[in-house]
Amino acid sequence: MSDLSGKTALITGGSMGLGKAMATEFYKANGNVALVARRQDQLDNAKAEIEQSASSTGKVHIQSCDVTDADQIIEAHRASVAGLGEIDILVNNAGKSEAHPFMSVTDEIWKGDLELKLFAAIRLTRLVFPGMCERKWGRIINILNTAAKTPGARSAPTSVSRAAGMALTKVLAGEGAPHNVLVNALLIGRIESDQSRRAYDTVDREESYEEYLARSGAGLPMGRMGAASECGSVAGFLVSEGASYLTGCAINMDGGVSPVV
Numbered sequence: 001m002s003d004l005s006g007k008t009a010l011i012t013g014g015s016m017g018l019g020k021a022m023a024t025e026f027y028k029a030n031g032n033v034a035l036v037a038r039r040q041d042q043l044d045n046a047k048a049e050i051e052q053s054a055s056s057t058g059k060v061h062i063q064s065c066d067v068t069d070a071d072q073i074i075e076a077h078r079a080s081v082a083g084l085g086e087i088d089i090l091v092n093n094a095g096k097s098e099a100h101p102f103m104s105v106t107d108e109i110w111k112g113d114l115e116l117k118l119f120a121a122i123r124l125t126r127l128v129f130p131g132m133c134e135r136k137w138g139r140i141i142n143i144l145n146t147a148a149k150t151p152g153a154r155s156a157p158t159s160v161s162r163a164a165g166m167a168l169t170k171v172l173a174g175e176g177a178p179h180n181v182l183v184n185a186l187l188i189g190r191i192e193s194d195q196s197r198r199a200y201d202t203v204d205r206e207e208s209y210e211e212y213l214a215r216s217g218a219g220l221p222m223g224r225m226g227a228a229s230e231c232g233s234v235a236g237f238l239v240s241e242g243a244s245y246l247t248g249c250a251i252n253m254d255g256g257v258s259p260v261v
Contacts, residue, residue, distance in 0.1 A: 189254025
């Protein structure tokens with residue numbers, strides 16, 4: 001990927017899983033990374049791991065923030081800019097799996113999901129988008145999932161909020177294109193992450209975690225689950241000059257499982 005010296009990326013959900021993998025990729029390319037997440041202990045660990053991952057001229061800033069709180073978002077952005085400079089790359093990655101039969105989803109669940117997955121992205125983008133346009137360089141990646149394109153039964157509210165995120169991606173891509181602000185989405189399928197570990201830990205199993213991952217991925221077209229580092233590599237490409245004519249795309253990162261392109 002391109003050298004990111006002098007560029008600063010802000011990544012929500014940056015302390016674990018996909019967020020940490022993307023932050024590591026940017027850091028290895030000499031970029032500055034601001035990790036935003038709720039738990040301070042996880043942020044501390046992520047900062048240490050990323051800094052130990054490579055020799056880099058980049059810096060790592062961490063900021064505890066609940067992205068469902070508009071005031072905390074403003075403070076996280078302010079602190080990140082104070083620590084590293086203006087934001088050139090935004091990765092809206094915060095989220096969780098929330099899928100239920102439609103009639104079981106209360107107003108509170110709908111509101112919480114939309115705050116986490118849609119409004120957090122809207123509010124953060126509102127803070128960084130004008131500066132990107134003024135500087136004639138910016139990259140925004142919205143991390144969604146394949147249900148945004150192919151919602152199924154019992155997939156509310158996640159499929160709905162993710163579909164809204166895909167629409168947001170297209171709106172921003174159209175407005176950012178004249179200013180060299182490129183906006184794309186990564187639609188995640190079965191990727192080994194901290195959510196995989198939590199799913200494994202919820203029930204008593206005789207099989208090992210590695211056996212569980214192998215079994216979970218056996219039925220996928222590629223015969224395995226994806227790795228967080230592979231998502232990091234694709235994100236690295238999207239922010240590179242090699243992707244300078246790519247915007248408004250929703251890319252399936254799912255090993256071929258989605259029935260639509």
